[in-house]
Amino acid sequence: MNNLVGFLTLFKKETDRYMSVAIQTLFAPLVSSLLYLAIFGLPMREMSSQIVGVSYLAFLVPGLMMMGMINNSFQNSSSSLMISKYTGTVSELLVLPISSFEKVMAYTLAAMGRGLIVGFLTLVTAMFFVDIPLNNIPLIIIVCLLVNSSFSLLGICAGIWAKNFDQMAILNQFILMPMIFLGGVFYSIKNLSGLFQKLSMVNPVLYMIDALRYAFLGSSDISIFVSMSILVAINLISFTAAWWIFHSGYKLQS
Amino acid sequence: MIQCAIKSFEFNATPQDYVEKGLYMTLTIKKLNKVYGNDFTALHEIDLEVNEGEIFGLLGPNGAGKSTLINILCGIVRKSSGEVSVCGFQVPEQHIDVKKIIGVVPQELCADGFFSIQQVLEYQSGYYGIKNNLEYIEYLLKSLSLYDKKDEIARHLSGGMKRRLMVAKAMVHKPKILILDEPTAGVDIHLTVSLWELVKTLNKQGTTIILTTHNLKEAEEICDRICIINKGNILALDKTENLLKRLGDTKLMCLFFKDMPTNLEAIDDFKYSLNKNEKSISISYSGHEVSKVMHQVNSLNQVAMDLKIKEDSLEDVFKHLIGVA
Ligand SMILES: Nc1ncnc2c1ncn2[C@@H]1O[C@H](COP(=O)(O)OP(=O)(O)OP(=O)(O)O)[C@@H](O)[C@H]1O
Ligand SMILES: [Mg+2]
Numbered sequence: 001m002n003n004l005v006g007f008l009t010l011f012k013k014e015t016d017r018y019m020s021v022a023i024q025t026l027f028a029p030l031v032s033s034l035l036y037l038a039i040f041g042l043p044m045r046e047m048s049s050q051i052v053g054v055s056y057l058a059f060l061v062p063g064l065m066m067m068g069m070i071n072n073s074f075q076n077s078s079s080s081l082m083i084s085k086y087t088g089t090v091s092e093l094l095v096l097p098i099s100s101f102e103k104v105m106a107y108t109l110a111a112m113g114r115g116l117i118v119g120f121l122t123l124v125t126a127m128f129f130v131d132i133p134l135n136n137i138p139l140i141i142i143v144c145l146l147v148n149s150s151f152s153l154l155g156i157c158a159g160i161w162a163k164n165f166d167q168m169a170i171l172n173q174f175i176l177m178p179m180i181f182l183g184g185v186f187y188s189i190k191n192l193s194g195l196f197q198k199l200s201m202v203n204p205v206l207y208m209i210d211a212l213r214y215a216f217l218g219s220s221d222i223s224i225f226v227s228m229s230i231l232v233a234i235n236l237i238s239f240t241a242a243w244w245i246f247h248s249g250y251k252l253q254s
Numbered sequence: 255m256i257q258c259a260i261k262s263f264e265f266n267a268t269p270q271d272y273v274e275k276g277l278y279m280t281l282t283i284k285k286l287n288k289v290y291g292n293d294f295t296a297l298h299e300i301d302l303e304v305n306e307g308e309i310f311g312l313l314g315p316n317g318a319g320k321s322t323l324i325n326i327l328c329g330i331v332r333k334s335s336g337e338v339s340v341c342g343f344q345v346p347e348q349h350i351d352v353k354k355i356i357g358v359v360p361q362e363l364c365a366d367g368f369f370s371i372q373q374v375l376e377y378q379s380g381y382y383g384i385k386n387n388l389e390y391i392e393y394l395l396k397s398l399s400l401y402d403k404k405d406e407i408a409r410h411l412s413g414g415m416k417r418r419l420m421v422a423k424a425m426v427h428k429p430k431i432l433i434l435d436e437p438t439a440g441v442d443i444h445l446t447v448s449l450w451e452l453v454k455t456l457n458k459q460g461t462t463i464i465l466t467t468h469n470l471k472e473a474e475e476i477c478d479r480i481c482i483i484n485k486g487n488i489l490a491l492d493k494t495e496n497l498l499k500r501l502g503d504t505k506l507m508c509l510f511f512k513d514m515p516t517n518l519e520a521i522d523d524f525k526y527s528l529n530k531n532e533k534s535i536s537i538s539y540s541g542h543e544v545s546k547v548m549h550q551v552n553s554l555n556q557v558a559m560d561l562k563i564k565e566d567s568l569e570d571v572f573k574h575l576i577g578v579a
Pocket of ligand 2: 320322
């Protein structure tokens with residue numbers, strides 16, 4: 001960090017940005033998580049211990065947390081960059097005496113902040129209604145950090161790659177959303193038939209949700225070592241990509 | 255002048271010549287080329303130097319390549335080939351050091367949609383490593399007549415105010431080199447004057463200024479040196495007064511009479527033309543012949559009702575060079 005104050009300022013600006021519209025960026029996602037909890041959770045109460053030996057609601061909560069964190073960390077960095085493309089302020093990013101590494105870190109940490117707040121609020125609110133075991137708290141924290149950082153980084157890549165809000169919407173609706181929903185937020189892949197189970201295995205979100213479930217519940221479908229390795233790998237790849245994008249001036253410099 | 259305590263930068267890569275002031279040009283450009291896409295040459299073999307402390311004007315018609323040149327300096331555009339160095343730092347290799355030294359007002363209007371002017375300027379100071387800059391921000395806001403709008407969201411400002419906010423942003427870290435790409439576009443006459451006053455004040459305090467404008471009167475008044483470019487080539491690069499002398503030092507005196515004089519042989523030493531309808535005589539003379547021309551006009555023995563003098567302006571030089579005269 002050569003320009004620590006510059007980096008902290010950029011981080012603070014990005015944080016202030018989502019805080020200034022907190023209703024939309026923090027509370028709306030919380031409400032939608034709780035709605036899912038109500039819609040899917042309440043009618044299926046009886047199904048309880050059929051899934052990994054805990055109540056369905058306790059099974060559902062880590063999934064919903066994960067959905068909120070992925071959506072919001074991704075949303076934060078990608079929409080921040082999209083908006084600054086739209087207002088023209090994105091070229092200012094090129095002019096500032098802040099290194100590519102510092103820029104990536106500032107955007108990532110700010111977006112992680114939003115994802116973590118949404119995840120935390122979802123958990124705390126859910127705990128009023130559901131009895132959730134907190135099996136391995138350090139692991140819960142580590143998984144949350146890694147998931148948020150990977151999607152914050154991917155959000156940077158997407159925000160710079162997308163030419164317009166249409167392309168962004170396509171990314172969100174046709175790639176991110178299916179990945180989250182098919183990644184086992186609401187069900188265990190053990191309940192899927194052979195073909196769908198195999199298809200699900202190429203979805204990285206599956207491993208993330210599974211790792212978080214393991215951290216909460218103490219048991220899951222996939223080995224935690226496999227899940228963690230995949231999480232770390234995704235972080236490395238997406239960090240390299242985001243850094244390269246700023247460093248090379250991809251799509252920003254002409 | 256307001257004294258402000260601003261933490262100055264510590265440059266990591268301090269070239270020795272940066273310490274021994276004056277050993278380098280503030281800006282040196284050698285054989286700079288820019289090709290957009292595969293085949294559009296926006297800058298062709300540009301060579302120029304800007305000295306420390308001068309006000310340097312970059313003029314040329316739309317599409318000449320002015321913004322391209324400026325954007326290469328500040329990192330928005332990549333050069334295709336050639337050498338660019340700012341205070342001894344290479345572009346783009348030492349771009350972070352370069353960016354700390356310069357402040358730039360881009361041509362494209364842009365404004366943040368989330369924050370107030372005051373916040374925008376505080377963030378801007380932070381980006382340059384300055385923690386507490388409130389006093390100087392207040393000074394800039396007042397100088398640019400934005401003080402009473404300081405709590406307004408930047409995006410809600412009028413066009414001219416946005417431009418002035420961009421000027422304030424570029425100045426917030428007291429850059430050694432201030433680059434202004436059409437800073438007065440859309441700014442009203444009154445505020446244009448105060449903007450140039452501010453620029454001159456900063457220049458007197460040692461800031462090097464590089465500017466572009468389509469207002470040639472402005473450029474003529476403010477610039478020490480001027481570079482005229484067209485289609486990516488330098489057409490002229492000289493001190494402003496030398497550039498004005500290029501077309502010769504001739505002036506035109508236009509005299510209006512109540513009754514047309516008859517003894518025109520009195521001014522035979524000069525070239526003149528008559529306009530019988532307007533009852534006027536236009537006499538061309540060069541700068542050093544003022545008293546002679548006055549003397550001869552006196553001997554016409556007619557009362558002149560009015561007098562106009564037309565000098566060559568930068569506009570004439572410009573038209574001549576660009577070829578639209
Ligand atoms: N990003 C770009 N991609 C392709 N061509 C470009 C790009 N930016 C500028 N050009 C072209 O380069 C040429 C020079 O543009 P530039 O913006 O430097 O002109 P300028 O001198 O600043 O003009 P103006 O007075 O209108 O601001 C123009 O013909 C323009 O179309
Ligand atoms: Mg321009």
